[in-house]
Amino acid sequence: MHDDEFDKPATIAAAMIGVLPSPTGDITPQIKPSTTYTTDQGYMYYRNSGPGLTDTETVLCKLEGGADALLFSSGMASATHLLLALGPGSHILAPETMYWFLRSWMTKQAPALGLEISLYPNGDLDAVKAGIRPVETKAVWAETPSNPDWSLMDIAACAELAHAHGVKLFVDSTSATPVLTRPLDFGADIVMHSATKYLNGHSDVLAGALITREKDDFWESVRDVRTGLGSTLGAMEAWLLLRGMRTLDVRMQRHSENAMRVATALLDHPGVSHVLYPGLPSHPGHEIAAKQMIGGFGGMMSIRLAGGADAAARAVKRTKLFKPATSLGGTESLIEHRGPIEGPDSPCPQDLLRLSVGLEDADDLIADLEQALGQ
Ligand SMILES: Cc1ncc(COP(=O)(O)O)c(C=O)c1O
Known part of the structure; x- marks a missing residue:
């Protein structure tokens, strides 16, 4: 049986489906701390990517049913880099109830970086529809269930609405995890996690993750923002995160x-x-x-x-x-x-x-x- 035939979260996580077998037969993946690579193996410099990082990104990507994943130095880094990749002049709709510090960054710091944010009551699709501006609105941000009232957004309905207006849907799925909800299956474009929380699960790693439904030009620009701002997750943290995810x-x-x-x-x-x-x-x-x-x-x-x-x-x-x-x-x-x-x-x-x-x-x-x- 090929690795790809296993698609159940318990199996993907516990058996680390997608991680390449070690040449020396190690059952657990190795910690791969090198920051630079010989030019013949597909890697160049760790800020762009490294083999240990790829191990963890591969398992997470399979868990979410995505096309690719990127790991960041924190959940905040993953969210802010994603929004920055939309480019100056972008208008974004975000829920009133959401992780408070990200809402605070969006409303207080993002405008100076060229992003305009409008808030909608979480779950209110009429408010989302009314808030979408032709051309300017580039993304709807959703968090479900969301901090701290655990209100819900109907991901499928929101994706349909956003896509009808040419707008992307980004979902912070930190509290659900791919074991309970796979937002990409419901039509979301990119799912975000504070991997600091359930994905790692042991309160000892700070990390963030993005997983995309499509590997398109926008995704490549998200990757470029990570490389440019230098917020790639460290190799030790990536290894610890993979260790934690095995019991997710x-x-x-x-x-x-x-x-x-x-x-x-x-x-x-x-x-x-x-x-x-x-x-x-x-x-x-x-x-x-x-x-x-x-x-x-x-x-x-x-x-x-x-x-x-x-x-x-x-x-x-x-x-x-x-x-x-x-x-x-x-x-x-x-x-x-x-x-x-x-x-x-x-x-x-x-x-x-x-x-x-x-x-x-x-x-x-x-x-x-x-x-x-x-x-
Ligand atoms: C839902 C949610 N999203 C994002 C974040 C930010 O993640 P981090 O603390 O890893 O930067 C948090 C942190 O509490 C969170 O709870």
């Missing part, structure tokens, strides 16, 4: 099971006014999530507390298992009082706690939250 499928299943257990347990808690988790039928995006998320709804959820911002600040200090920290997607559970982090410009409610539900025993996680919330 099994981790995402456990994250999803645990988050569903935690969300369900908190639904009737008197101190909790809202449980925001796409797996719950009460979540406004549940129908779309059920359509485009396969095999689970992921490990990210938020809760809003009836006691307001003070209750949220208190609860974060009381958890024992959930660590009070930012970021997401590691084996360990994290809790964050999100409003004060995102600042006054953010639509994030001040009573919101963001939970990255880890791989611990679900009963322990529920007990920890109940004692922290005072039940």
Whole structure:
């Protein structure tokens, strides 16, 4: 059987499908730190690309069902380079609720670099349609499920709308991962990840990724921006990321099971006014999530507390298992009082706690939250 005949995420990730066999029979891929190559092997200089980087990009590309992948030094680098490749004068539509620092870069820093950003309420296709400007609009940015309310965008419907106007659709799929959603299958043009999160999964690598549906001229210009700005992911990080990705499928299943257990347990808690988790039928995006998320709804959820911002600040200090920290997607559970982090410009409610539900025993996680919330 040829490698390409395996297309299930668990197999691609665990067996690192696409990585060339080692000439010495090593089962695990080698760390390939060289920054320069003899001229006869297809590589030249690591800032352009290197064989270790290609190993990790190949597996990720197969996981997303894409035509090519590029790895960057962070998720922010992957997103900003992609938008910069659109060129000055480009207008981009982005959701109001999304990873806050990227929204902040888009609205505060991108204009000085020639990009104009308009925000739309996440998931609102009428607003996207109304926001598209002839010629000027080059891309719709979507994040689904999106920080920190885990609202959904219907990727297929958004892709159809964008393409009807000659506009590209870029999807930040960090919280879903290719195990739960493959945006390219739904028509997205390029999928983006903060690989720092679930793809790596162990809170010890900073990395970003882009995967394209088509290897076209625009994709080559994205590659040129990476080479030009010099933000190629380092060889050690690429190796660690590949190591982390080998367990992606099994981790995402456990994250999803645990988050569903935690969300369900908190639904009737008197101190909790809202449980925001796409797996719950009460979540406004549940129908779309059920359509485009396969095999689970992921490990990210938020809760809003009836006691307001003070209750949220208190609860974060009381958890024992959930660590009070930012970021997401590691084996360990994290809790964050999100409003004060995102600042006054953010639509994030001040009573919101963001939970990255880890791989611990679900009963322990529920007990920890109940004692922290005072039940
Ligand atoms: C959804 C999402 N996109 C992008 C980023 C940025 O990624 P990085 O921190 O790897 O630069 C983050 C980081 O928290 C994120 O959560």
